[in-house]
Amino acid sequence: MKPIKFILNDQPVEAHTNPSRRLLDVLRGDYGLTGSKEGCGEGECGACSVLLDGYAVNSCILPLASVEGRHVTTIEGYAKTQRFAVVKAAMGDEGGSQCGICTPGFMIAIESLLKKNPKPSEQEIRTGLAGNLCRCTGYNMIVKAVQKAAKVGEGLW
Amino acid sequence: MKDISRSVPKEDHEEKVSGRALYVSDIQMADMHYAKTVRADRPHARIRNIRLPELPEGYVVVDHHDIPGANHVNMIFEDWPVFADSVVRHVGEPIMLVCGKDKQIIQSICDEIVIEYEDLEPVFDLQESVVHKSFQKGDAAAAFARADQVVERVYETGYQEQAYIEPQGFVGYLEGEKKVTLIGSIQCPYYVKNAVIKTLACDPEDVRVIQAAVGGAFGGKEEFPSLIGCQLAVAVHKLKKPIKIIYEREEDMIVTTKRHPSKTTMQAALDSAGRVLAIKAHVALDAGAYIGLSGVVLSRAMLAVTSAYTIDHLDVKGDVYLTHTVPNGAFRGFGAPQMIFAIDMFMHHLAKHLGKDPYQFRKAHQAKQGDRTATSGIFRDPILMDAMVEKATSMSDYHRKQKDYASPDVYRGIGMSWFLHGCGFTGSGESDHIKAKVRLRKSDTDHVYVLVAAVDMGQGAKTTLKKVVVETLGVPYNQVTFDDPDTDAVPDSGPTVASRTAMIVGGLLAQAAQTLKETWKRGETQVVEKTYRQPEFVIWDEKTLRGDAYPAYSWGVNIVEVSVSPVTYEVKVEKIWSVYDVGKALDERIVLGQADGGIAQGVAYGYLEVMRHHGGHIQHKNMTDYIIPTAVDMAPTETVIFDNPYALGPYGAKGVGELSLVGGAPAVAMAIEQAIGRPIQKIPATPEMIMELMRDETH
Numbered sequence: 018m019k020p021i022k023f024i025l026n027d028q029p030v031e032a033h034t035n036p037s038r039r040l041l042d043v044l045r046g047d048y049g050l051t052g053s054k055e056g057c058g059e060g061e062c063g064a065c066s067v068l069l070d071g072y073a074v075n076s077c078i079l080p081l082a083s084v085e086g087r088h089v090t091t092i093e094g095y096a097k098t099q100r101f102a103v104v105k106a107a108m109g110d111e112g113g114s115q116c117g118i119c120t121p122g123f124m125i126a127i128e129s130l131l132k133k134n135p136k137p138s139e140q141e142i143r144t145g146l147a148g149n150l151c152r153c154t155g156y157n158m159i160v161k162a163v164q165k166a167a168k169v170g171e172g173l174w
Numbered sequence: 175m176k177d178i179s180r181s182v183p184k185e186d187h188e189e190k191v192s193g194r195a196l197y198v199s200d201i202q203m204a205d206m207h208y209a210k211t212v213r214a215d216r217p218h219a220r221i222r223n224i225r226l227p228e229l230p231e232g233y234v235v236v237d238h239h240d241i242p243g244a245n246h247v248n249m250i251f252e253d254w255p256v257f258a259d260s261v262v263r264h265v266g267e268p269i270m271l272v273c274g275k276d277k278q279i280i281q282s283i284c285d286e287i288v289i290e291y292e293d294l295e296p297v298f299d300l301q302e303s304v305v306h307k308s309f310q311k312g313d314a315a316a317a318f319a320r321a322d323q324v325v326e327r328v329y330e331t332g333y334q335e336q337a338y339i340e341p342q343g344f345v346g347y348l349e350g351e352k353k354v355t356l357i358g359s360i361q362c363p364y365y366v367k368n369a370v371i372k373t374l375a376c377d378p379e380d381v382r383v384i385q386a387a388v389g390g391a392f393g394g395k396e397e398f399p400s401l402i403g404c405q406l407a408v409a410v411h412k413l414k415k416p417i418k419i420i421y422e423r424e425e426d427m428i429v430t431t432k433r434h435p436s437k438t439t440m441q442a443a444l445d446s447a448g449r450v451l452a453i454k455a456h457v458a459l460d461a462g463a464y465i466g467l468s469g470v471v472l473s474r475a476m477l478a479v480t481s482a483y484t485i486d487h488l489d490v491k492g493d494v495y496l497t498h499t500v501p502n503g504a505f506r507g508f509g510a511p512q513m514i515f516a517i518d519m520f521m522h523h524l525a526k527h528l529g530k531d532p533y534q535f536r537k538a539h540q541a542k543q544g545d546r547t548a549t550s551g552i553f554r555d556p557i558l559m560d561a562m563v564e565k566a567t568s569m570s571d572y573h574r575k576q577k578d579y580a581s582p583d584v585y586r587g588i589g590m591s592w593f594l595h596g597c598g599f600t601g602s603g604e605s606d607h608i609k610a611k612v613r614l615r616k617s618d619t620d621h622v623y624v625l626v627a628a629v630d631m632g633q634g635a636k637t638t639l640k641k642v643v644v645e646t647l648g649v650p651y652n653q654v655t656f657d658d659p660d661t662d663a664v665p666d667s668g669p670t671v672a673s674r675t676a677m678i679v680g681g682l683l684a685q686a687a688q689t690l691k692e693t694w695k696r697g698e699t700q701v702v703e704k705t706y707r708q709p710e711f712v713i714w715d716e717k718t719l720r721g722d723a724y725p726a727y728s729w730g731v732n733i734v735e736v737s738v739s740p741v742t743y744e745v746k747v748e749k750i751w752s753v754y755d756v757g758k759a760l761d762e763r764i765v766l767g768q769a770d771g772g773i774a775q776g777v778a779y780g781y782l783e784v785m786r787h788h789g790g791h792i793q794h795k796n797m798t799d800y801i802i803p804t805a806v807d808m809a810p811t812e813t814v815i816f817d818n819p820y821a822l823g824p825y826g827a828k829g830v831g832e833l834s835l836v837g838g839a840p841a842v843a844m845a846i847e848q849a850i851g852r853p854i855q856k857i858p859a860t861p862e863m864i865m866e867l868m869r870d871e872t873h
């Protein structure tokens with residue numbers, strides 16, 4: 018079997034495994050990156066979000082083969098960035114995380130959203146986060162956190 | 175003195191945003207094995223025969239034959255089997271576990287298992303009452319006899335699924351020869367421990383239960399995990415390997431407990447001035463296949479019968495019915511949302527029936543300090559509802575909008591609910607059954623450990639309980655540690671349910687911290703324990719359901735504004751305003767977070783979340799079919815917290831967690847009712863239902 022080569026959290030890796038496996042399983046099982054969560058396994062909740070070439074995708078519905086030659090960034094990799102630090106602080110200040118199971122996925126979705134649109138309106142934030150489900154917060158505190166991160170981190174995205 | 179409400183950083187924020195928090199499925203162990211549950215595919219049948227394929231080395235099946243102790247889950251009502259033996263009573267009922275090293279091999283074993291059944295007649299209607307309760311206040315019969323008129327309405331509510339984003343799961347392993355350790359996504363470590371002890375028929379020291387990070391629970395991880403824990407403990411003993419069991423989303427939605435569908439019949443005796451003299455109510459709950467906690471859920475529903483109103487004469491009855499469907503159980507609110515929907519809509523409908531202004535009508539029946547509660551106890555503490563209603567109506571511009579939206583062709587509406595929630599266990603539950611105990615341990619380096627069984631499932635228990643200890647001791651935050659509970663280390667401070675954690679566990683911790691502070695000896699190991707004692711004024715008779723059902727009540731007002739599409743009848747929630755009295759917020763940001771999350775679930779219960787079964791098969795079994803709100807569906811909220819310190823709560827705190835859910839459904843239903851000009855007596859008020867209502871009356 019030909020290995021799948023890709024860049025994982027800025028490191029080149031070769032995955033010697035069945036290329037039809039779900040990216041989520043490979044990340045969690047083979048690389049021990051358990052920050053990406055499985056909430057539904059069917060592309061509905063966004064808990065498994067990772068950045069693929071900088072934008073959020075659901076890793077539970079992505080076969081490993083489709084990341085060949087591309088950049089995959091998980092929450093573990095993103096957590097090392099300055100942009101993460103800004104979003105983390107904003108989420109803390111606004112109370113955007115409760116049980117936390119959705120939170121790594123939201124962090125990834127927020128990064129993706131701000132990269133596309135560094136100054137989103139409230140409506141754009143809501144639409145941008147509509148692929149991620151949170152059962153604890155009712156979202157408003159997350160929306161406020163994004164507004165705050167965009168402001169505090171102006172120029173970072 | 176510093177205001178306790180001022181928010182502090184959430185204890186677990188760092189590990190949760192960075193993905194480092196370990197949820198049960200993240201736990202890795204050497205030689206990990208896995209388990210999958212083989213389940214019934216029909217609602218009611220006798221198992222005739224089970225044919226197993228030849229099992230490869232290292233693979234086992236585990237079923238009721240392997241249980242050394244009791245084949246039922248230790249709960250309030252002990253009718254729920256750990257594994258089905260000869261008869262299955264609902265689709266998805268567990269029959270056995272298949273365990274081994276490789277998930278694919280486990281799956282192929284499951285695929286090859288053949289179960290022969292003899293089908294039995296299933297029951298889906300509410301026919302067979304297995305729990306009946308009733309209570310009276312005053313003399314309802316006499317009031318009905320002298321009534322000017324009697325008005326009756328029936329209210330119905332559907333299933334609601336907790337839909338925590340982290341499905342259920344456990345890891346189990348043996349420590350030594352016979353001690354089994356279970357790490358799980360759970361609300362109640364000691365419920366699991368006590369259930370496993372019965373199932374294994376073992377000594378208490380042979381079971382250890384540890385809480386992993388919990389990815390949402392909402393009641394769904396109150397009693398159900400005891401079932402998985404018992405199954406896994408038996409499997410761990412048989413296989414003698416660490417085993418992980420994680421439910422898939424679809425499995426979780428089909429087989430775990432949900433909010434009970436209900437049907438409530440309300441009758442009011444009205445006098446000639448249009449005042450409610452008396453109410454007769456009957457609430458019917460569909461328990462599904464086993465009773466489990468349903469009797470307790472029924473109590474809470476019945477006790478909420480008059481919610482935030484005072485009615486002098488009551489005749490209240492309730493029944494729990496068994497059907498061949500998935501067992502229902504705990505869900506934030508625990509019976510109260512069903513009843514509060516019924517009573518608040520009923521008061522609104524009575525006013526309309528009488529041609530009165532619903533706001534004035536409800537005002538005239540509002541509960542006041544000193545009034546008798548539904549169960550003839552007393553509302554002892556100040557009730558701030560006048561000011562709270564005033565605040566809510568002014569910030570939402572309620573009265574103007576009421577008028578502006580009166581015409582049916584604007585398709586806009588605004589609805590208001592007001593309600594209470596009893597804090598803590600019903601009646602004498604705390605003193606008779608739970609007997610909560612907390613412990614603080616100080617090391618010889620003067621570091622303090624908070625030892626309680628309270629679980630942080632997102633509601634911020636770690637942050638608020640630790641804060642109570644830190645503030646009482648007057649030490650820095652880094653001098654106190656609160657680890658996730660482990661039954662080997664913490665006393666049984668009771669389950670994390672019933673909005674009891676802040677008030678009861680927090681109250682005991684405040685006392686313990688005070689004692690520790692007063693007896694503090696530098697450089698010495700010290701242990702302080704406190705055990706719950708019922709306040710002496712609380713008098714409760716469990717048989718007649720009479721007296722003070724709760725030591726304290728939290729209060730709330732919700733206002734919801736909606737627009738309804740005249741074409742598709744789709745409902746859009748425009749804005750939500752809330753005012754709450756939770757005694758004193760132990761942390762403002764956390765309370766506001768509970769407020770937002772609770773109202774999101776409560777409002778969605780009223781109009782969005784649809785779950786049904788067909789012939790006992792759940793039809794909405796994944797996140798695509800069962801719709802919960804997204805960031806787009808959820809409306810902006812504005813929430814105000816009133817201070818009304820409760821003398822016996824820590825820093826004045828009462829219950830928070832459930833209060834913000836219970837009023838959502840009637841508020842949104844009343845708003846929709848106004849927008850469409852048709853009465854709503856059933857939730858969720860879906861576009862299909864609205865279409866039917868519109869059709870019915872225009873033809």
Ligand code: FES
Nearest residue numbers: 056058060063077
């Ligand atoms: S787990 Fe991937 S979208 Fe839910």
Ligand code: FES
Nearest residue numbers: 115116151152153
């Ligand atoms: S914080 Fe619990 S699901 Fe979002």
